Amino acid sequence: MLEIRGLRFSRPGFSLDLDLELPEGAYGVLLGASGCGKSTALRLVAGLLEPEGGSVRLAGRELLGLAPERRRVGMVFQDYALFPQLSVRRNIEYGPRLRGAASEERRKLSQELGKAFRIEGLLERRPASLSGGEQQRVALARSVAARPELLLLDEPLSSLDAALRRALRGEIRERIRDAGLSALHVTHDLEEALAIADRLFIMDGGRVVEAGDPEAIYARPGSAFAARFLGRGPLIPVTRIIESGPRPLVLTPFGKLRASRGLPTDPAASETESCTSGASGTELPKGSLAEGRPANGSPTGGQCYLHFGAGEARALPGSSAASIAADADGVYNELSGVAGESYFLGTTRRVSLRPPAGGEPIELELGPEIRPSRGEALVLVLPIDSCILLR
Amino acid sequence: MSRAGDRAVRKARASEAGVSPAAQRLGLPGSLALGLMLVLAAAPVAAALFRATAGEKGFLGLLKSLGAALSSPSTLRALDFGLKEAGASALLALAIGLPGAYLVARHEFPGRRLLKALAGLPFCVPPILVVLAFVLYFGRNGYLNRFLMAAFGLAEPPLGFLYSFWGLVLVHGFYNFPIVLQTVGDAWENVPRDREEAARTLGAGRLRAFATGILPSLLPVILQASALVFLFCFFSFVVVLVFGPLGGSTLEVEIFRAARMSADPAGAAALSLIETAAALLVVLLLTAAERRGGEAAKKTGTRQPRSKAVGPAFVFLVVYAVFLLVFFAGPLAALLAEAFTERRGMGGGGRLGFGNFARLLFGGPQRGAETGGVNWMAPQGPLLGALGDSLATALPAAALATVLGGVAALLLRGKRSRAMETALSLPLAVSGIVLALGWSFLFPRANRLLVVLVEAMAALPFVLRSLMAALAAVDRTPLLAARTLGAGRLRAALDIEARSILPAFLTASAFAFSIAAGDASAPLLIGAPGFEPLPLLVYRLVGSYRFPEACAAGIVLALVTGLVFFAKDKDALHA
Numbered sequence: 016m017l018e019i020r021g022l023r024f025s026r027p028g029f030s031l032d033l034d035l036e037l038p039e040g041a042y043g044v045l046l047g048a049s050g051c052g053k054s055t056a057l058r059l060v061a062g063l064l065e066p067e068g069g070s071v072r073l074a075g076r077e078l079l080g081l082a083p084e085r086r087r088v089g090m091v092f093q094d095y096a097l098f099p100q101l102s103v104r105r106n107i108e109y110g111p112r113l114r115g116a117a118s119e120e121r122r123k124l125s126q127e128l129g130k131a132f133r134i135e136g137l138l139e140r141r142p143a144s145l146s147g148g149e150q151q152r153v154a155l156a157r158s159v160a161a162r163p164e165l166l167l168l169d170e171p172l173s174s175l176d177a178a179l180r181r182a183l184r185g186e187i188r189e190r191i192r193d194a195g196l197s198a199l200h201v202t203h204d205l206e207e208a209l210a211i212a213d214r215l216f217i218m219d220g221g222r223v224v225e226a227g228d229p230e231a232i233y234a235r236p237g238s239a240f241a242a243r244f245l246g247r248g249p250l251i252p253v254t255r256i257i258e259s260g261p262r263p264l265v266l267t268p269f270g271k272l273r274a275s276r277g278l279p280t281d282p283a284a285s286e287t288e289s290c291t292s293g294a295s296g297t298e299l300p301k302g303s304l305a306e307g308r309p310a311n312g313s314p315t316g317g318q319c320y321l322h323f324g325a326g327e328a329r330a331l332p333g334s335s336a337a338s339i340a341a342d343a344d345g346v347y348n349e350l351s352g353v354a355g356e357s358y359f360l361g362t363t364r365r366v367s368l369r370p371p372a373g374g375e376p377i378e379l380e381l382g383p384e385i386r387p388s389r390g391e392a393l394v395l396v397l398p399i400d401s402c403i404l405l406r
Numbered sequence: 407m408s409r410a411g412d413r414a415v416r417k418a419r420a421s422e423a424g425v426s427p428a429a430q431r432l433g434l435p436g437s438l439a440l441g442l443m444l445v446l447a448a449a450p451v452a453a454a455l456f457r458a459t460a461g462e463k464g465f466l467g468l469l470k471s472l473g474a475a476l477s478s479p480s481t482l483r484a485l486d487f488g489l490k491e492a493g494a495s496a497l498l499a500l501a502i503g504l505p506g507a508y509l510v511a512r513h514e515f516p517g518r519r520l521l522k523a524l525a526g527l528p529f530c531v532p533p534i535l536v537v538l539a540f541v542l543y544f545g546r547n548g549y550l551n552r553f554l555m556a557a558f559g560l561a562e563p564p565l566g567f568l569y570s571f572w573g574l575v576l577v578h579g580f581y582n583f584p585i586v587l588q589t590v591g592d593a594w595e596n597v598p599r600d601r602e603e604a605a606r607t608l609g610a611g612r613l614r615a616f617a618t619g620i621l622p623s624l625l626p627v628i629l630q631a632s633a634l635v636f637l638f639c640f641f642s643f644v645v646v647l648v649f650g651p652l653g654g655s656t657l658e659v660e661i662f663r664a665a666r667m668s669a670d671p672a673g674a675a676a677l678s679l680i681e682t683a684a685a686l687l688v689v690l691l692l693t694a695a696e697r698r699g700g701e702a703a704k705k706t707g708t709r710q711p712r713s714k715a716v717g718p719a720f721v722f723l724v725v726y727a728v729f730l731l732v733f734f735a736g737p738l739a740a741l742l743a744e745a746f747t748e749r750r751g752m753g754g755g756g757r758l759g760f761g762n763f764a765r766l767l768f769g770g771p772q773r774g775a776e777t778g779g780v781n782w783m784a785p786q787g788p789l790l791g792a793l794g795d796s797l798a799t800a801l802p803a804a805a806l807a808t809v810l811g812g813v814a815a816l817l818l819r820g821k822r823s824r825a826m827e828t829a830l831s832l833p834l835a836v837s838g839i840v841l842a843l844g845w846s847f848l849f850p851r852a853n854r855l856l857v858v859l860v861e862a863m864a865a866l867p868f869v870l871r872s873l874m875a876a877l878a879a880v881d882r883t884p885l886l887a888a889r890t891l892g893a894g895r896l897r898a899a900l901d902i903e904a905r906s907i908l909p910a911f912l913t914a915s916a917f918a919f920s921i922a923a924g925d926a927s928a929p930l931l932i933g934a935p936g937f938e939p940l941p942l943l944v945y946r947l948v949g950s951y952r953f954p955e956a957c958a959a960g961i962v963l964a965l966v967t968g969l970v971f972f973a974k975d976k977d978a979l980h981a
Binding site: 061110114 | 623
């Protein structure tokens, strides 16, 4: 188990304050935008940067204060960092050599890893003569050969083209799992993160703002930031809470909409004004998401949004949407707006929908057969179960 | 890897670098430019070859001359001394430069830019000034000895090594360490840190990680800097002329003596060939190191920001700074202090003032005049004449070198081949004295034009290399954008490209001017009677122990040659 508690680091214009738990043998992925502190977090765990405080424990062993070579934490670098003067074999044998493995043992190990990572034909070559994918495999094999307890991977696929990236990401996870290692993988690629993570950590501004099972996070993001980062769908600003409770009714520029749940529970929320704790009819403060950016995943303060998946809304011909929404009370919301630009995306059509009274549009994905003309009034049905409130 | 694999990888890399194999070919204009550069470099050597036959025609005569020179004990002694002093000087320059390279590559601290800017020093401070500064500071009556005697109550000056082998090494080491600092520091900064960090995460300690992750990339650059320093010290002339006699002599000085004092041009020519052949080996080593060092100089991998020097690094920085202040800045400060000190008699006390400059400008006071001031009616001093001689040769020499180098650099732009790189390095094997001697064989009448030509040829390889590096760094995309916006080839070149490359040309010409104005070899060897540029004036004043005036003249010389420090694009100097 990797436990990171209050790991702090700062430099001008940036500060990191990290809490994270990764079960033994799990493949964790740190996902976030460039500059959010993902790579810094890895370097702190590896001992390549000196933190200002906190704790990093691996299998109960405190790592802080230990030199990088004593941590038993391997790292695969973005540019692989292979030693150009050494052959592939000697790159792989570097770690075992340092821990005093006999020549025969080293050779056997490099042969085995060469086979496992499908680089057995490259063992006598120099790194400069390898392709990006081959170098990536060598870097992984080299790290595994050093027998770390935890493997850190710093955007290991970012230098590769899209097809190779897709092919290798599964392979990486498989090899690491075969080696029985825990891994913490950094990426800014959502698809890559969702595809390989056992446990996903979304980072923003030097903090983990959401952590958990990737499918669960995707289905029910806990914050407006996560929802936006995951690209799930619209965030409609809430201007007023009409009814609170487990299925709150809120006023938005698109009319009255009901959500299937209130804001995620947060101890701090009770001390601050919140969508769920506010009395009926509470006017919510206007503010940007950035102003109310949560700390350590705590959604405290800031703009409240109603969120749903981009493909959840349905457009039906004529006025049937309105009648369905009205007839099936408690199941659907009625979402009215004015169509803007629309783009055909193959299986769906992306449509921009502006509030009837004007304001910021949202983007929805409708069936490709729906071809709204610009300025056309649209009435959509939106399952209440797919609507949640977020900050 | 198979040869085919090798070829494929090389091709792919050329393609990645945006250099098509076709673009690497020289073409006719490029071949002509390269040919001209080689002819200009080879002409003096060819003249020496011809002259070394000593009147006996053919190869046999040449062999006889070379055999005689090589069997002479004085030649062998000079060769031995030159190799040893250049080797020891390069090692000392490494010992002083490498810690500085580490500091500028890894740490941020006040004065870092100044430390890096010192790299221009060997090019824009003439050797004669360094000689003077070290005599004033480390000499028996120098500032350091006087301080040590006063501080420790000593009766005799404790430091007396200046006029010896080690004195020569000290001067050369301190004069050239900034080359090591700059070259290695730049490369070190660009070596990706992640290789070192990868080694740490694989179980290596600090030293082992450095040896695996950093050192292999730095070694070619260290070799390159060492070879360059070795070459400069092997060719050192004025420093050896002043400090050498008690410790030994180099081939460069022996050539000068044979040509100028023994009136033995054939012997001088034979010595020139031996020196050039020895230097050629070093240049080939240098070229090979440059080729390998190029990889380290590329900015690849993750570059970590430089950290503030704290803790042990801060202590190291302070020690290094004190060391440089005492041993490096001290001599230069002594030069400055002496220039503005008016002395009353040899070794007498003095007061601050401009008297030394005034004496150089207006002539010295009459003997016995105890007025304490300057006799303004005295005959005109030598300074203005020397300044005029310096400008009259250095300006046209710089212009000639810039034009020739500029045309060649433009024609060779975008071309890249191993043969071309080697060919462009070959002129570095021809020393200033050999250049002057060779051209004087071709044009036997000593005159200022010949000095101009020789100084231009001496500056040309440096100008060409600095311009080629600067041109290679210029982004051509704006030029292409201008073409797509409707500008013709000429208009785009004038509007866009000229502005990008103008600073490089100005820098190169300032660089050429510094080299020409600081040169003492050509004026000493082939200067016409009455021709006394600033370096010769300083040399004459040092020779007659008129140190305060020599320092004043030296300050004027430093102001003239220091012009290059005002150049915008100084990085090109280190190409």
